[in-house]
Amino acid sequence: MEINFSELKKAVSLSEKISGKHMTLPVLSCFLFVVKKNNTIIKATNLDLGIEVTVPVRSDSETVFAVPASILSSFLSQVVEYDGTVKIESISNNIQITTKNSKGVIKTVPHEDFPNIPNLDGDQKTSIPPDLLVKGLKSVWYSASVSSIKPELSSVYLYTNGDKLVFVSTDSFRLAEKKVQLPGNLKINDILLPLKNVADVVRTLEAIGENITITVGKNLISFEVDGKLRLVSRIIDGVFPDYKQIIPKTYIAEAVVLKHDFFNALKVSNIFSDKFNQVHFSIDPKTKVFEIETRNNDIGENKTTVDAKIDGEKMEINFNYKYIIDCFQSIDSDSVSLQLGGPNRPMVIKPVSGDQSFLYLAMPMNR
Amino acid sequence: MNDLSQTWQSALIEIQSLVSPANYSTWVKTTRLIKEEEGVIYLGVPNEFTREWLFKKCHNSILRILRQLNEGVRALEYVVLKDEEQKAVNSKKQAFVAPTMSMPLENFYVSKEDNLNSRYTFDNFVVGPFNELAHAAAITVAKTPGLAYNPLFVYGGTGRGKTHLIQAVGNKIKHDFPNKKVFYLTAERFGSDFFDSLQNNKAQQFKEKYRKYDVIVMDDVQFFSSKQKFQEEFFHLFNTFYDTSRQLVFSADRHPNIIPELEDRIRSRFNQGMIIDISELDKESRMAIVRAKCTPHNISLDDGLVDFIADEIEDNIREIEGIVNVIAHNTLHRGRMLNLNEVKVILKNNIKPKKMLSVKEIVKTVCGFYNIEEDSIYSKTRRKEVVKPRQVIMYILREDFNISFPSIGDKLGGRDHTTIIHSYEKIRSDIKNNQLLSQEISQIRTML
Numbered sequence: 001m002e003i004n005f006s007e008l009k010k011a012v013s014l015s016e017k018i019s020g021k022h023m024t025l026p027v028l029s030c031f032l033f034v035v036k037k038n039n040t041i042i043k044a045t046n047l048d049l050g051i052e053v054t055v056p057v058r059s060d061s062e063t064v065f066a067v068p069a070s071i072l073s074s075f076l077s078q079v080v081e082y083d084g085t086v087k088i089e090s091i092s093n094n095i096q097i098t099t100k101n102s103k104g105v106i107k108t109v110p111h112e113d114f115p116n117i118p119n120l121d122g123d124q125k126t127s128i129p130p131d132l133l134v135k136g137l138k139s140v141w142y143s144a145s146v147s148s149i150k151p152e153l154s155s156v157y158l159y160t161n162g163d164k165l166v167f168v169s170t171d172s173f174r175l176a177e178k179k180v181q182l183p184g185n186l187k188i189n190d191i192l193l194p195l196k197n198v199a200d201v202v203r204t205l206e207a208i209g210e211n212i213t214i215t216v217g218k219n220l221i222s223f224e225v226d227g228k229l230r231l232v233s234r235i236i237d238g239v240f241p242d243y244k245q246i247i248p249k250t251y252i253a254e255a256v257v258l259k260h261d262f263f264n265a266l267k268v269s270n271i272f273s274d275k276f277n278q279v280h281f282s283i284d285p286k287t288k289v290f291e292i293e294t295r296n297n298d299i300g301e302n303k304t305t306v307d308a309k310i311d312g313e314k315m316e317i318n319f320n321y322k323y324i325i326d327c328f329q330s331i332d333s334d335s336v337s338l339q340l341g342g343p344n345r346p347m348v349i350k351p352v353s354g355d356q357s358f359l360y361l362a363m364p365m366n367r
Numbered sequence: 368m369n370d371l372s373q374t375w376q377s378a379l380i381e382i383q384s385l386v387s388p389a390n391y392s393t394w395v396k397t398t399r400l401i402k403e404e405e406g407v408i409y410l411g412v413p414n415e416f417t418r419e420w421l422f423k424k425c426h427n428s429i430l431r432i433l434r435q436l437n438e439g440v441r442a443l444e445y446v447v448l449k450d451e452e453q454k455a456v457n458s459k460k461q462a463f464v465a466p467t468m469s470m471p472l473e474n475f476y477v478s479k480e481d482n483l484n485s486r487y488t489f490d491n492f493v494v495g496p497f498n499e500l501a502h503a504a505a506i507t508v509a510k511t512p513g514l515a516y517n518p519l520f521v522y523g524g525t526g527r528g529k530t531h532l533i534q535a536v537g538n539k540i541k542h543d544f545p546n547k548k549v550f551y552l553t554a555e556r557f558g559s560d561f562f563d564s565l566q567n568n569k570a571q572q573f574k575e576k577y578r579k580y581d582v583i584v585m586d587d588v589q590f591f592s593s594k595q596k597f598q599e600e601f602f603h604l605f606n607t608f609y610d611t612s613r614q615l616v617f618s619a620d621r622h623p624n625i626i627p628e629l630e631d632r633i634r635s636r637f638n639q640g641m642i643i644d645i646s647e648l649d650k651e652s653r654m655a656i657v658r659a660k661c662t663p664h665n666i667s668l669d670d671g672l673v674d675f676i677a678d679e680i681e682d683n684i685r686e687i688e689g690i691v692n693v694i695a696h697n698t699l700h701r702g703r704m705l706n707l708n709e710v711k712v713i714l715k716n717n718i719k720p721k722k723m724l725s726v727k728e729i730v731k732t733v734c735g736f737y738n739i740e741e742d743s744i745y746s747k748t749r750r751k752e753v754v755k756p757r758q759v760i761m762y763i764l765r766e767d768f769n770i771s772f773p774s775i776g777d778k779l780g781g782r783d784h785t786t787i788i789h790s791y792e793k794i795r796s797d798i799k800n801n802q803l804l805s806q807e808i809s810q811i812r813t814m815l
Contacts, residue, residue: 025393047416113390116423118415153472172469219447220415234414237447241472276466320467342700344468363468 001035001059002085005099011042011053012073014207014229018051018200019044019069025113030066032114035059035090043117044069049197050117050232051204065090066111072097075104117232120215120222126188130205130212130223132180136167137193137202139178139330139358144195145171155192157240164357168243169195174323175243175346175361176330189216192236204231247361248348251339253283253312255290256352259336263328265304269294270321272302277321278365283340285310294321315340318365319347327360374436375400381432386425394420399448406441408433411448418445481541482551483584487534493659495652498528498645505532508614508641509539512547512582516641518605518615520588522622523645524813526683529618530586532645536616537584547581554590558597577604581613588619593628605636615640621810624803627738653677653687660688664695672710679714690714724815726764726778732814733760736807745780759808761787762794767812 012031020028023046032043040057043050079099087098090108097104137156145153157168164179165188193201205212205223213224216235223231269279272294280293290308295301317340333351340347349360383391394417401409410429412418421429422445433440477484489509494502501523507515519536521529537549552560557577564573577583583604591598608615619626622644623637648656654677661668668676680686693713697705705713734741737756744757760779764770765787772791776782798805 023393025389028393045416047414050416113387113420113424115416115420118419170470170472172472173467175470232415239476241476243470243472246470246472278466323467342696344699346470361470363470365467 001040001057001061001089002087003040003055003057005079005082005084005086007055008086009076010207011055012069012076014053014204015042015044015051016069016073017203018046018049018231020046023047026068027066027109027111027114029069030109030111030114031069031072032066032111033064033088035061035063035065037062043114045115045117047115048194048234049200050115052117052230054228063090064111065095066109066114067095067106068109071106075106117230118220120217120220120232124187124189124216126186126214127211128186128188128214129183130208132165132182133212134202134205136165136178136180137198140167140169140176141195141198141202142169142326142329143171143174143176143360144169144198146195147171151194151236152192152238152240154195155236155238155240156195156198158188158191158193160186160188168240170243170361173320173363174326175246176327177243177247177359178330179357188214190240191216191221192238192240193221194234194236197233201231201233204229246346247359248339248341248346251312251341251348253285253310253315253340255283255306255308255310255338255340256335257290257306257308257338259328259331259334261306262336262338263325265292265306266321266325268304269302270325272296272300273321276365278318279321279324280316280318283308283310283315285312285314312340315342317343317347319362320365323362324349327362330358330360371400371403374433377436378429378432382425382429385428394425401446401448403440406439408440408443410443410445412445413448415447418447421445481537481549483534483537483541483549485538487531488538489535491659492528492531492535493652493656495649495655497648497652498523498532501532501643501645504641504643505536505616506539508616509536509543512540512544512614513612517609517612518617518637518640520623520637520640520642521616521618521645522620522642524620524647524682526685527645527648528684529645533584533586533616533618537582540582540614544581548579549582549584550577550580551584551586553586554588554597554601557585557601558590558594561597561600573600574603578607582616583608583614584616586618588617588623589621589626591629591633592626595630598630598633602630602633602636605633609636609639620813622806625806625810647682648684650677653680656684656687657691660691661695664691664698666695666698666704668694668704671707672705675707675710676714724768726770729763729815730760730779733763733811736811736814747780758790758794759811761790763808763811763815765791766795767815 015031019031023029028045028047030044034041034043035057037059038056039054040059042053042055045051075097079102082100084100089096093108094105095108097106136158141156144156148154153171155169159166160182161179163182163185165182167178167180169176201223208225208229210225213226215222215224219234219237221233221235266279269292270277273279274294274296278294282289282291282293288308288310290306290310291303292306293301293303327349331349331351333354335352337350337352338347339350344364346361346363349362350356351358379395382395386395397413397417398421399411401411403409412421426443430440430443433443489506492502501521504516504519505521508519521532523529534551537551540547541549561573564570591601605615617637623629623634623642626634654673657668657673657676676687676690680690690713694705694710697709697713730741730744733756734744737752739753739756743750743753744760757779761775764775765772772784772787776784776787794804798808
């Protein structure tokens with residue numbers, strides 16, 4: 001068959017990450033090529049995610065073969081970029097790839113055991129621009145739990161609320177929530193997308209320009225561009241806690257700071273933080289001082305003041321530096337508001353002006 | 368089960384000889400047998416891919432092997448399992464590196480299957496003279512679902528613990544009878560579900576969805592008032608449940624007989640079982656509740672404070688809970704117990720002030736309740752449907768607001784004070800014998 005080089009390279013690089021690594025079954029670390037007269041479907045799966053990319057080809061025969069994903073993708077990435085076509089021929093247990101100035105023969109793997117990538121038919125289908133999903137997922141996914149004790153917490157939770165699609169994740173020490181506006185009145189069932197699949201889903205969605213169709217089943221979600229690409233991911237069949245009850249409605253002290261100032265102050269103080277990354281905040285409305293303090297017996301100590309507009313009561317509270325610094329990647333505004341609810345209560349961090357669709361919660365430290 | 372897992376072990380050995388080792392360890396080894404039910408074997412698989420592969424490549428051979436080992440096997444079903452591996456290992460690590468406090472997320476799981484909130488149990492339900500009958504009835508229902516009182520209908524004003532009580536019934540049944548499917552919902556949710564199903568032409572699915580449960584717990588039934596279509600559908604659901612002696616538990620803010628615009632056939636069906644009210648909280652119960660609400664916060668208030676709070680908040684457990692939360696927070700913040708004055712300030716800021724009512728507002732509420740024109744109260748008409756509400760108004764004004772007879776007469780269209788005295792005495796004696804009237808009046812009182 002003949003196939004456009006850049007199309008092939010794109011399809012292979014999309015699928016390569018999703019193909020299985022260290023699998024007991026060799027065919028799972030392969031691409032499956034299903035060659036038809038006009039197009040070829042390249043499939044890869046690690047049993048948690050599955051992808052099918054369809055590329056146009058010109059072929060005389062219809063065949064199926066499986067080649068090791070890492071070999072093919074390394075080979076193609078070394079070939080100098082060019083505009084022409086690549087010729088791939090399947091000869092007995094090998095494939096022969098001919099490019100402009102290179103020829104490769106790769107051993108194939110018996111393809112019979114390559115699993116079918118499940119279809120979700122008859123479920124509710126929704127068409128949606130992929131950048132909405134990318135934006136939402138990227139805004140919150142770092143807050144999800146990395147431990148797999150509670151599968152629903154090591155996921156990003158998506159649900160619709162009116163005309164907004166809401167993304168939430170929490171590891172129970174901090175929580176991030178992002179709302180994005182849906183075009184039109186779409187209804188999507190609740191989704192718990194596992195954290196370990198989020199990166200692959202985001203990467204795939206970023207490569208797509210046009211609207212995608214989402215189908216949500218009980219254990220699976222599929223993202224599809226008709227006739228071009230289909231990505232299937234496992235989703236968690238579980239319940240996300242009713243996190244809204246945790247979001248404080250009132251606060252006793254508020255500090256409004258410039259994001260840039262606060263971010264830098266945190267970075268400086270982190271140099272001197274202890275092994276628990278503890279940073280100490282003191283907020284005093286009388287003297288109008290917001291001070292960040294860290295101390296490490298082995299290194300030294302640091303005090304940094306941040307210019308802030310302070311309201312409410314005097315507060316002293318400790319946080320884990322890591323849990324605070326993470327949220328800045330999702331805040332676009334110049335100033336952020338830090339709202340403290342009192343000792344042992346979470347701090348709410350929100351952008352002050354502009355886009356208000358993001359909310360972050362960080363729990364204080366015990367000591 | 369033990370027998371079953373042995374069968375599966377022997378089946379595994381046979382399957383191993385059928386497929387290649389790589390296939391075996393990828394697809395078969397990761398499965399586990401969940402249960403057998405009426406000849407159907409349920410096999411747990413880690414993901415959809417495995418399900419597809421087994422179904423396409425091995426389904427018949429596995430079924431054949433299982434049949435050879437156990438003739439009762441009729442079918443094989445695959446269930447995708449949630450992943451819950453590595454529990455023990457990770458939890459140890461977590462405990463070590465987490466000096467940051469964690470959010471109390473555990474409390475906020477509402478089970479998707481049955482909608483019940485696991486926080487509502489009988490164990491943390493405060494029983495007092497005002498609700499002991501309701502509590503006893505609820506316990507009976509929870510012990511013998513479908514048999515004792517069906518339906519159980521609990522009513523009472525807001526914040527008296529109806530939802531807690533009926534959810535506790537659900538949780539208890541779920542715990543004691545694991546094979547019974549319990550479902551909790553509000554009448555409003557039932558309505559919107561029904562509406563959605565009509566819009567999407569899925570009326571049949573809607574019917575099946577609810578009929579598969581063994582126990583339905585429905586909150587806020589007064590929502591059905593004047594909604595004919597919902598009542599119709601609800602009526603059929605009710606009959607199906609009742610005929611197959613499956614338990615129904617309802618709550619509402621008033622007695623079914625005085626829920627306006629409720630079809631008679633539904634009303635009479637509510638009356639079929641046990642209707643029980645949670646009456647006003649007496650002071651001892653309020654004090655008990657204040658103490659009970661303090662326990663989870665690890666604070667203990669002295670008797671004077673408890674007494675004071677119980678005096679100030681009269682009829683709403685939710686308000687008591689709110690106040691205790693604020694007090695607990697303040698105690699923690701200041702690092703010492705609060706004194707009476709501080710609590711007074713908190714109470715002043717946090718509970719809604721006692722409403723000041725004008726005579727006009729009372730007239731309006733009562734007229735709304737009886738569905739008559741307001742003007743007719745002030746007029747001279749002696750039509751029966753006006754006379755009674757008018758007398759009720761007089762009674763309430765005298766009894767609850769202590770207004771003098773002449774001034775009541777004055778405000779209600781210039782009547783003589785003896786007329787008022789007569790009406791007041793009449794209602795007062797009627798209440799003793801007329802259950803319905805007394806219910807109506809207590810209902811009106813909650814609406815004021």
